[in-house]
Amino acid sequence: MTTTVDPEVLAGLEHFRALVARQQPTWPDADRLDAAVRHLGSQPPLVVPAEADTLRDRLAAAGRGEAFLLQGGDCAETFAEADAGRIRNKVRTILQMAVILTHGASMPIVKMGRLAGQYAKPRSSDTEVRDGLELPAYRGDMVNGHEFTTESRTPDPHRLVQAYDISAATLNVVRGFTRGGYADLRRVHEWNQGFMRNPAYARYERTANEIDRAIRFMDACGADFDALRTVEFFVSHEALILDYERALTRVDSRTGRAYDTSGHFLWIGERTRQLDGAHVDFLSRVANPVGVKLGPTTTPQDAVDLVERLNPGSVEGRLTLISRMGAGTVRDALPPIVEAVHASGVPVTWITDPMHGNTITSASGYKTRRFADVLDEIAGFFEVHRALGTVPGGVHCELTGDDVTEVLGGSEEIDDEGLARRYETLVDPRLNHQQSLETAFLVAEMLQRS
Numbered sequence: 001m002t003t004t005v006d007p008e009v010l011a012g013l014e015h016f017r018a019l020v021a022r023q024q025p026t027w028p029d030a031d032r033l034d035a036a037v038r039h040l041g042s043q044p045p046l047v048v049p050a051e052a053d054t055l056r057d058r059l060a061a062a063g064r065g066e067a068f069l070l071q072g073g074d075c076a077e078t079f080a081e082a083d084a085g086r087i088r089n090k091v092r093t094i095l096q097m098a099v100i101l102t103h104g105a106s107m108p109i110v111k112m113g114r115l116a117g118q119y120a121k122p123r124s125s126d127t128e129v130r131d132g133l134e135l136p137a138y139r140g141d142m143v144n145g146h147e148f149t150t151e152s153r154t155p156d157p158h159r160l161v162q163a164y165d166i167s168a169a170t171l172n173v174v175r176g177f178t179r180g181g182y183a184d185l186r187r188v189h190e191w192n193q194g195f196m197r198n199p200a201y202a203r204y205e206r207t208a209n210e211i212d213r214a215i216r217f218m219d220a221c222g223a224d225f226d227a228l229r230t231v232e233f234f235v236s237h238e239a240l241i242l243d244y245e246r247a248l249t250r251v252d253s254r255t256g257r258a259y260d261t262s263g264h265f266l267w268i269g270e271r272t273r274q275l276d277g278a279h280v281d282f283l284s285r286v287a288n289p290v291g292v293k294l295g296p297t298t299t300p301q302d303a304v305d306l307v308e309r310l311n312p313g314s315v316e317g318r319l320t321l322i323s324r325m326g327a328g329t330v331r332d333a334l335p336p337i338v339e340a341v342h343a344s345g346v347p348v349t350w351i352t353d354p355m356h357g358n359t360i361t362s363a364s365g366y367k368t369r370r371f372a373d374v375l376d377e378i379a380g381f382f383e384v385h386r387a388l389g390t391v392p393g394g395v396h397c398e399l400t401g402d403d404v405t406e407v408l409g410g411s412e413e414i415d416d417e418g419l420a421r422r423y424e425t426l427v428d429p430r431l432n433h434q435q436s437l438e439t440a441f442l443v444a445e446m447l448q449r450s
């Protein structure tokens with residue numbers, strides 16, 4: 001049975017246009033923007049509502065402490081790097097981390113990439129100056145190019161269409177890897193070779209051996225590994241560029257509700273979470289599970305207002321609060337926020353983003369983070385929730401499957417000089433493959449203690 005589209009739902013989806021939308025590009029050509037948006041509006045969805053509904057159920061379980069969310073991927077995906085090898089490395093890293101976490105948590109891990117749409121970035125400044133030349137800041141490949149020339153930095157609406165096309169291709173590869181056998185447990189645990197050869201990882205040897213033994217035991221018992229070759233994998237990105245998000249929003253014929261089909265999960269960033277702003281309004285009207293970043297300036301009242309606005313029906317799994325306070329702040333700033341939200345009675349899933357509150361500039365000028373701070377914020381997040389009796393439901397990390405050198409420290413002891421070896425990110429520093437696995441081992445230990 002098809003439901004007729006409620007004109008009020010459609011009108012509501014346009015309401016954001018009357019509100020202040022921060023962090024939007026100044027598109028130079030309204031006709032080209034219009035053409036791009038019309039084209040996107042006629043394209044098939046990237047994800048379907050039923051998948052978003054399944055994810056809502058999974059996040060509800062994470063909110064109750066019956067599952068744990070692992071969300072990770074690039075700070076900014078780029079069109080040039082959307083090749084099968086790099087996508088595979090990212091997916092593989094997330095699956096490997098998930099195996100380690102499953103062992104630690106003894107509960108299902110919800111796997112979600114910052115992937116297939118993470119092409120737009122909020123920036124601190126609208127412009128960048130180099131040698132006296134001032135140009136628009138790079139806002140992600142969905143908006144403009146990174147190269148520092150007037151042509152490349154001018155926002156180009158055709159990039160919205162490219163972002164859609166490349167997201168579709170990326171999703172295709174992700175679905176292939178996660179459904180076609182690449183996720184086979186017996187292959188995924190191959191991190192042991194290579195990773196464990198480094199003496200710095202001796203601390204994790206026991207856990208790694210236990211996982212190995214468990215897999216061999218399952219094999220010996222005749223576990224049907226073929227049935228385990230398919231894993232559930234979701235994609236997410238920051239819903240920043242509202243022209244793109246609106247163009248990909250469709251009303252579901254089953255339910256009459258609007259879904260943003262650009263990704264399973266969309267989040268509102270720290271810079272665009274104003275209660276009366278366009279981003280909060282738009283995401284309040286879509287039925288996907290959504291998230292909001294909460295930085296150190298968030299007041300308990302801000303959080304309660306956002307929770308009531310974004311989850312008025314008190315639906316479990318609908319809203320994920322992503323705290324990103326900074327290692328030095330989380331233990332003081334987070335408790336009153338968690339207490340106030342808890343007292344509101346609205347169910348939320350709490351996760352930590354240990355990256356964005358811990359950005360520093362190294363002595364040699366690189367935008368970086370200290371691995372120790374990343375881990376300390378995760379530890380602080382667990383401590384706060386344990387003390388309050390609430391549930392630490394997941395982690396959100398900027399990471400890559402490649403051996404980049406962007407974050408200081410870790411067992412490879414990347415120092416300031418080492419950053420220059422392979423610093424590739426266009427915006428924020430990511431955990432490399434080894435640092436990601438190391439994070440998973442440490443989070444697994446924290447989960448075991450929960």
Ligand SMILES: O=C[C@H](O)[C@H](O)COP(=O)(O)O
Binds near residue numbers: 122124
């Ligand atoms: O990824 C997050 C933001 O886009 C980023 O931290 C802002 O970076 P900027 O301060 O370099 O603009």
Ligand SMILES: C=C(OP(=O)(O)O)C(=O)O
Binds near residue numbers: 075269324353356
């Ligand atoms: C910009 C981001 O984070 P935040 O909004 O927390 O600064 C991000 O996650 O890419």
